[in-house]
Amino acid sequence: MAVSQKVKKEYLALVGELNKHNDLYHNQDSPEITDQEYDQLFKRLLILEDEFPNIKTSNSPSERVGSGRVSDLKPFNHTIPMLSLDNAFDDMDLEDFEKRMSNKLKREESFSYSCEPKIDGIAICLVYQDGILTRAGTRGDGNTGEEVTHNVKTMKGIPLQLKKSKNYPYPQKIEIRGEIYVEKKDFINMNLKFKEEGQKVFANPRNFAAGSMRQLNPKVASSRPLKVFCHSLGYVDEKTFFDSQSSVIEAFQAWELPTCPEILLASNLEETKKAFSNIENKREKLVYEIDGVVVKVNEIKLQQELGFSSRAPRWAIARKFESEQAETKIKSISFQMGRTGALTPVANLEPVKVGGVTISNATLHNMDEIERLDIREQDYVFIKRAGDVIPKITSVIKEKRSGSEKKITLPSSCNVCKRKISYFEQNIPCLEVSLETEFLADCYGYDQFKESLKHFVSRNAMDIEGLGSKTIDALISNKFICSIDGLYSLNLNQLLSLEGFAEKSAKNLIESILKSKDTDLYRFIYSLGIKEIGLQTSKNIAKELGTLENIIETSYERFIQVEDIGEVAASNLVSFFGNKKYLKILENFQKLNLNLSNKISNNQEGHLQNKKIVITGTLSNYSRNELKENLEKMGAKVTSSVSKNSDYLISGSEPGSKFKKASELNIKIIDEDNLTSFLLNE
Numbered sequence: 085m086a087v088s089q090k091v092k093k094e095y096l097a098l099v100g101e102l103n104k105h106n107d108l109y110h111n112q113d114s115p116e117i118t119d120q121e122y123d124q125l126f127k128r129l130l131i132l133e134d135e136f137p138n139i140k141t142s143n144s145p146s147e148r149v150g151s152g153r154v155s156d157l158k159p160f161n162h163t164i165p166m167l168s169l170d171n172a173f174d175d176m177d178l179e180d181f182e183k184r185m186s187n188k189l190k191r192e193e194s195f196s197y198s199c200e201p202k203i204d205g206i207a208i209c210l211v212y213q214d215g216i217l218t219r220a221g222t223r224g225d226g227n228t229g230e231e232v233t234h235n236v237k238t239m240k241g242i243p244l245q246l247k248k249s250k251n252y253p254y255p256q257k258i259e260i261r262g263e264i265y266v267e268k269k270d271f272i273n274m275n276l277k278f279k280e281e282g283q284k285v286f287a288n289p290r291n292f293a294a295g296s297m298r299q300l301n302p303k304v305a306s307s308r309p310l311k312v313f314c315h316s317l318g319y320v321d322e323k324t325f326f327d328s329q330s331s332v333i334e335a336f337q338a339w340e341l342p343t344c345p346e347i348l349l350a351s352n353l354e355e356t357k358k359a360f361s362n363i364e365n366k367r368e369k370l371v372y373e374i375d376g377v378v379v380k381v382n383e384i385k386l387q388q389e390l391g392f393s394s395r396a397p398r399w400a401i402a403r404k405f406e407s408e409q410a411e412t413k414i415k416s417i418s419f420q421m422g423r424t425g426a427l428t429p430v431a432n433l434e435p436v437k438v439g440g441v442t443i444s445n446a447t448l449h450n451m452d453e454i455e456r457l458d459i460r461e462q463d464y465v466f467i468k469r470a471g472d473v474i475p476k477i478t479s480v481i482k483e484k485r486s487g488s489e490k491k492i493t494l495p496s497s498c499n500v501c502k503r504k505i506s507y508f509e510q511n512i513p514c515l516e517v518s519l520e521t522e523f524l525a526d527c528y529g530y531d532q533f534k535e536s537l538k539h540f541v542s543r544n545a546m547d548i549e550g551l552g553s554k555t556i557d558a559l560i561s562n563k564f565i566c567s568i569d570g571l572y573s574l575n576l577n578q579l580l581s582l583e584g585f586a587e588k589s590a591k592n593l594i595e596s597i598l599k600s601k602d603t604d605l606y607r608f609i610y611s612l613g614i615k616e617i618g619l620q621t622s623k624n625i626a627k628e629l630g631t632l633e634n635i636i637e638t639s640y641e642r643f644i645q646v647e648d649i650g651e652v653a654a655s656n657l658v659s660f661f662g663n664k665k666y667l668k669i670l671e672n673f674q675k676l677n678l679n680l681s682n683k684i685s686n687n688q689e690g691h692l693q694n695k696k697i698v699i700t701g702t703l704s705n706y707s708r709n710e711l712k713e714n715l716e717k718m719g720a721k722v723t724s725s726v727s728k729n730s731d732y733l734i735s736g737s738e739p740g741s742k743f744k745k746a747s748e749l750n751i752k753i754i755d756e757d758n759l760t761s762f763l764l765n766e
């Protein structure tokens with residue numbers, strides 16, 4: 085068939101696009117599109133190549149598996165090519181897959197399948213010679229990968245020597261294939277740590293695993309919580325005792341190689357579809373990321389008869405989870421009160437599954453975001469979820485509007501206690517709640533206290549482990565705590581009466597609360613959440629004023645001499661320490677015998693340490709206070725006006741005169757698009 089110019093153009097654009105994303109993904113560990121988006125583009129490419137065989141170019145991504153090597157690591161040649169899998173996006177694709185196999189083998193009976201969660205990590209090949217781990221390599225382009233033995237040997241989960249087994253004596257030489265991954269919680273924690281240290285953060289767990297494996301220095305990989313699941317064979321001397329994929333897994337287990345515990349066997353295609361749903365339903369609860377289910381013909385003899393196409397085995401397919409975008413309806417918009425008295429709109433959605441996870445609300449950041457997207461109550465919207473990121477509304481489906489949608493306005497007062505929003509803006513910090521009015525979960529005062537308590541226990545503040553948002557909520561709603569110092573009067577029985585607490589976890593929490601009494605003075609000052617007093621300012625106060633008693637007695641004139649403290653911060657401090665309500669709470673703390681030490685260790689490594697930064701304009705993804713706090717945590721000084729001493733101006737939309745002044749003074753300007761990479765020093 086002749087190829088029209090239009091098709092050719094589309095095809096070449098696809099090739100270029102896919103190659104670009106391959107490079108971003110494999111060589112730079114920083115993908116710009118989701119796997120689903122990539123898969124869709126790739127599927128379209130295959131359709132075009134199928135329909136117009138002459139169109140195919142030599143650089144088509146369909147000719148390659150993944151991408152080549154780019155690092156300084158030694159090449160690792162695969163004895164048997166390490167291919168990737170074809171994808172199935174729905175049940176029909178699965179049925180076609182079986183039909184192709186039946187045709188190829190001229191077989192009428194059904195196939196039995198091994199259904200295995202498709203781990204979102206990086207493929208690895210482990211070579212064992214006489215039971216000893218001798219080499220390990222990544223997939224690379226399928227024929228040649230990278231030698232990563234030095235890194236793999238640091239992973240505790242991978243045996244350096246296979247365990248001897250009577251039923252499964254290991255062959256002289258065997259290649260074992262698996263997937264190296266990182267658990268979701270470890271990934272989040274590592275990224276938090278990197279962020280704090282000003283290092284590059286990873287887009288998803290797989291990039292994290294890949295980036296860790298690619299290191300030349302094995303110390304890096306050994307410091308990272310990498311795990312492995314082994315799932316199939318590469319080259320083997322003798323295959324005799326492997327008659328099925330299940331026996332392969334059994335042998336791995338006998339040799340003490342880690343395997344995925346969620347593998348299901350299906351005796352036909354219908355059962356395979358059920359197994360897929362079962363695994364998909366479990367997805368949310370699994371501690372590692374999966375993006376589909378690998379369906380493998382279970383019988384090894386049939387696998388061998390089916391063999392390979394140029395790109396993939398014919399006997400296995402990856403059934404992918406549905407796309408990570410979904411359509412749903414906004415039931416209502418509610419507002420969440422923050423610690424600083426600012427309201428954040430949240431969309432309450434008709435529950436919808438996005439990539440196997442049920443989503444029922446999405447944050448809208450601020451009113452500007454609502455205006456930008458023109459979001460109304462009862463609107464139909466598209467939502468998207470990428471990796472572990474909070475779901476986001478991407479657009480409104482305006483064609484679906486009936487006319488009854490409601491515009492959203494910011495509330496002017498609390499529905500429960502009727503106080504004006506301005507009251508909450510002034511009520512900072514909010515260190516206690518009144519038992520009469522605010523103990524209704526819908527009162528903004530209640531929320532504000534909850535947020536203050538969260539701040540109090542957070543990592544840079546009192547650093548109390550095991551006290552998550554849910555627990556804080558339960559502690560307050562059960563009236564166990566109505567003032568932040570009340571945290572230290574919690575008892576074991578109270579905790580045991582809460583859902584999710586057992587003897588051990590309750591004891592641990594009490595212990596970490598008590599442990600927090602020994603802390604740094606600056607942490608305690610910071611934990612109070614006084615307006616404008618961030619981490620760095622708290623350090624300066626502690627450094628110059630020495631003790632809590634001293635700080636309480638300090639005058640405005642003295643505060644203003646402390647490094648970094650301006651008129652506003654000084655008067656906030658004076659009004660805080662002059663307020664009877666707060667003094668009573670501080671008195672309670674003093675009765676608790678806090679041991680506040682005063683050894684200031686200035687974190688001088690951060691790239692923003694001592695930088696003077698000004699913020700202007702409207703930011704859509706950050707609240708100004710949050711941003712300011714973050715900057716201060718990183719050691720920066722946030723000032724209110726631009727001068728020749730300023731280092732940076734962070735500029736949102738519609739900046740005013742500060743922007744002009746900064747440009748005139750040649751101060752470096754950071755717009756919101758570059759803000760994240762600026763903060764991360766990328």
Ligand SMILES: [Zn+2]
Nearest residue numbers: 498501527528
């Ligand atoms: Zn209220």
